Amino acid sequence: MNKGARSLGLLSLEDGLPPGSFPPTPPPGSIVDPAIYDDFPIITETVVGAWANVVIRGDPSLEPACIAAARRLVERGAIAISADCGFFMRHQAAVAAAVNVPVAMSSLLLVPTLLRQLPRPAKLAVLTADSTHCGEDLLGIADPADRARVVIGGIEGGKHLRNALMRPPIPTDVAVTEKEVSACIGQLRAAHPQIAALLFECTGFPSVTPAIRRSTGVPIYDITDLCRLTLASVV
Template identity: 30%
Template sequence: MIYRTTSGRTSSGEAIGILLLDTIVPFIPGDVANATTYDFPVRFSRVAGFSLDRAICQDPTIYPLLRDAAAELVRQGVRAITADCGYMALHQRRLATELGVPVFLSSLLQIPFILAIIGAQRSLGILAANGAALDHQLLAAVGVDDPSRLVIEGLEQQPAFHHFALAESGEIDVDAVRQEVVAAGIRVVKRNRDVGAILLECSLMPPYGAALQEALQMPVFDYISMINYVFSAVVKKSYHGFI
């Protein structure tokens, strides 16, 4: 077997490249930005200047920096590009068109798939870092033109979540945030009894997905479910067994 490389590559074996916001947040296990979350190597790249505020406000002027960081990840050998903020969906179509590898910047890209598999009579609950920011423009960017089956609950007013995720205090009370995420999910289901699944928009929420599922007894989708799915497509495994 012959292997080849290109000039400038510093390592190999990282199929998924992850673009990170320029934030001050503890990345606990289960977080998109924690390498121990994955069963495979990943490569991270922080986009300098891409703050959470610029993501939530859907600032289009950040795109050149985002594109350059993504292009460098591709140059380093990744096979697909994701990110750590659902609000990066604004840049999804342009980056996917220009980059030449699969791009899946936002966990919200799973919405059409989830709606298709839970049945036309069911709704999808979405827990978001900022519920008001999930507007029609952002949803349209991930292929959702009709939001009537979406039940959105933002956590921007929850004190523990706001303290670590939005105010960027640099510390997190994991138990308190878990309680807030689970309580938000319960509110969604109580408000709409036809909810058939939950999607976590925020890359900081997957650590609480198991507790949420235990409380609600329904499928919970998040960034990690999406990343694992795409990894299985760009790095196929060989099967061995017998019949």
């Protein structure tokens, strides 16, 4: 396969669309919006069998498909690789070992760094689509004292996650996502007033990041920040 333009490569969830059809137009600010990467080209490869519910709960058998998709992206010109679901974090090490470009599969890679940006009493809140499956194995923290500074909240039970779990998945209105994420943040901040920064695990959240930054006044990091950082290191 001939290489194309130097691109950001994304491992993609299964979308259930017929061959040759086009996915719904993503909202501005989403992980596949080229405008947020200075119009840097984005290419995608579907990970065979990677339905949202499978990736969220974790399935080691997906690893070969993740590696194969990543290698196809590199062959097509990807100079950095990420993914369109933060729970692909489980396959970070395997994919990074399989290709010769930087790999940043999930914003969860930022957890240890963000803790060190904050004063010791402060806490980091991780916002996820499903907190019931965002366990210790995904946080990359060994120190119990550091782990105590991370609080996790999710929007499981809401419309955003229900739509994402459909086959094929159904797009969720940005206003609905913003409402669900804002409500979760409000609950977390009420229970943990020491929260000083937020990290969005879900790749469906970046389209609401600017609005929630304005409404909360709290620093917020998401997968697009990590992708921009990674691209800046190699472009």
